[in-house]
Every structure is written in structure tokens, then in C-alpha cells.
Amino acid sequence: MSDECQQSKTRVQEFLQRELSETEMDAIASHIATCDNCESEYDFEVLFNSVIQRSCSEAPPEELAQRVLARIRDQISKLA
Ligand SMILES: [Zn+2]
Numbered sequence: 001m002s003d004e005c006q007q008s009k010t011r012v013q014e015f016l017q018r019e020l021s022e023t024e025m026d027a028i029a030s031h032i033a034t035c036d037n038c039e040s041e042y043d044f045e046v047l048f049n050s051v052i053q054r055s056c057s058e059a060p061p062e063e064l065a066q067r068v069l070a071r072i073r074d075q076i077s078k079l080a
Helices: 003-016 022-034 036-041 044-054 062-079
Strands: none
Touching: 003 022, 003 036, 022 036, 022 062
């Protein structure tokens, strides 16, 4: 696993704890969308869904999660 992959992994955990800005998450999303290693390791849709579900009982990162997810889909569709 490359350093960049390792970093993404760590940052995803931070994102789930809502410690990352949208800009930082965007960088991760871009990496994941273009990295087979990360893409196969994570089901990001599931990850982001868990953020969305948590937002039911907490202050909503829902909009952020939706936007990031849309961005990942956009990146992936460009690659396809
Ligand atoms: Zn990677």
C-alpha cells in the first residue's frame, strides 16, 4: 500500500469523525476514484451512508456527504 493510500485510509476515519474539511475530503475522493487499490478496499458508498445515518442524531454532515459522494461518482464516471 502506498503512502498516499495509507493517508487516505487514515483520513477516511477522520472524515467519519467529522474532523475533515470539504476540501480535504475532496482530495481523498479524487484519490480513491483514481486508485484501484483504494477503490477495491473500500465501499465508499457504504462509508458515506454511515455518515448520513449518523447525521440523523447529530448535526448534519449529510449535505457534505452527499456532495462528496456525488463527486466520487462523477470522477468514476469520467474514468469509465
Ligand atoms: Zn490508494
